[in-house]
Amino acid sequence: MDTVEKLGHTAHALRENPDYTVSDWCFRAVRLSSEGLPLFDTHSMRLLACLVLSILAASGSAATPHAAKEAHASADPKHWTYEGGTGPGYWADMDPANALCRSGQQQSPIDISVTYGQKLEPLSLRYLPGLISTVNNGHTIQHNIEPGSFLEIGGDRYQLLQFHFHSPSEEAVAGRRYPMVAHFVHKNDAGQLAVIAVFLKEGKEDQRLIRSLWKKLPAANETTRDEHLMLNPQALMPGNLAYWTLMGSLTTPPCSEGVRWLILKTPITLSARQLAQFRKIYPMNARPIQPLHQRAILDAQGSW
Numbered sequence: 692m693d694t695v696e697k698l699g700h701t702a703h704a705l706r707e708n709p710d711y712t713v714s715d716w717c718f719r720a721v722r723l724s725s726e727g728l729p730l731f732d733t734h735s736m737r738l739l740a741c742l743v744l745s746i747l748a749a750s751g752s753a754a755t756p757h758a759a760k761e762a763h764a765s766a767d768p769k770h771w772t773y774e775g776g777t778g779p780g781y782w783a784d785m786d787p788a789n790a791l792c793r794s795g796q797q798q799s800p801i802d803i804s805v806t807y808g809q810k811l812e813p814l815s816l817r818y819l820p821g822l823i824s825t826v827n828n829g830h831t832i833q834h835n836i837e838p839g840s841f842l843e844i845g846g847d848r849y850q851l852l853q854f855h856f857h858s859p860s861e862e863a864v865a866g867r868r869y870p871m872v873a874h875f876v877h878k879n880d881a882g883q884l885a886v887i888a889v890f891l892k893e894g895k896e897d898q899r900l901i902r903s904l905w906k907k908l909p910a911a912n913e914t915t916r917d918e919h920l921m922l923n924p925q926a927l928m929p930g931n932l933a934y935w936t937l938m939g940s941l942t943t944p945p946c947s948e949g950v951r952w953l954i955l956k957t958p959i960t961l962s963a964r965q966l967a968q969f970r971k972i973y974p975m976n977a978r979p980i981q982p983l984h985q986r987a988i989l990d991a992q993g994s995w
């Protein structure tokens with residue numbers, strides 16, 4: 692075994708030990724010199740061997756966690772995306788818990804083309820100013836709301852948990868998607884979800900609530916940001932709350948069904964600058980349109 696080979700073996704052995712230190716490398720270098728390799732007879736040569744071993748071991752250790760991370764990523768059910776091999780067509784394959792993403796019969800989003808008029812209760816929003824924190828969760832920008840804001844429909848009462856954005860809009864109207872949609876996620880005491888979808892189109896002015904919320908947005912896949920702002924989410928609602936409704940699902944894994952969807956007909960506007968600000972982080976985070984199967988979309992008729 693020549694000197695280079697011996698150094699390589701030593702570096703490899705050191706790499707296998709997660710607790711190795713620089714002093715371990717130097718100890719091995721001294722060991723090599725005591726094994727009769729003339730190259731390491733002097734102190735300076737021992738230091739050189741120590742340095743070479745450091746570099747060999749470090750370069751190996753850099754590769755090992757990287758490979759482990761990649762293997763982990765493909766097995767991680769949270770590592771779904773909107774395109775490629777971890778995109779919507781593969782969500783069901785990534786985790787048995789995501790089975791409904793493929794087999795579900797009440798999946799969202801949908802295209803609103805044929806609708807049926809029906810007299811339904813109006814939406815009553817009891818939103819209050821509250822603390823809002825912003826999270827970039829790797830799939831969207833999400834704003835979490837402190838408890839205290841409610842949606843009421845007839846006798847049903849749901850608490851607002853959070854709202855987040857998709858671009859383009861996930862829902863389509865007569866086959867066309869808006870540049871963006873905001874989803875307001877609510878939950879009642881029985882744990883059932885109701886989501887209000889608010890379309891956003893491009894206008895001249897900044898949307899004022901978004902301007903406050905997106906002053907410093909975290910970049911893609913950055914961890915959570917916890918800047919709390921006292922704001923009223925009502926400022927993202929249009930004046931007219933006319934809506935379409937149907938039962939659907941989460942539009943992200945695990946695609947759970949039983950979600951009551953309330954899709955507002957009236958869009959609000961945001962500026963081109965704000966739209967670009969979101970798309971810089973999430974250029975496309977919309978699930979494809981899903982089949983209606985046996986569902987009918989109701990066009991709520993009321994006195995609004």
Ligand SMILES: [Zn+2]
Nearest residue numbers: 855857874942
């Ligand atoms: Zn959503």
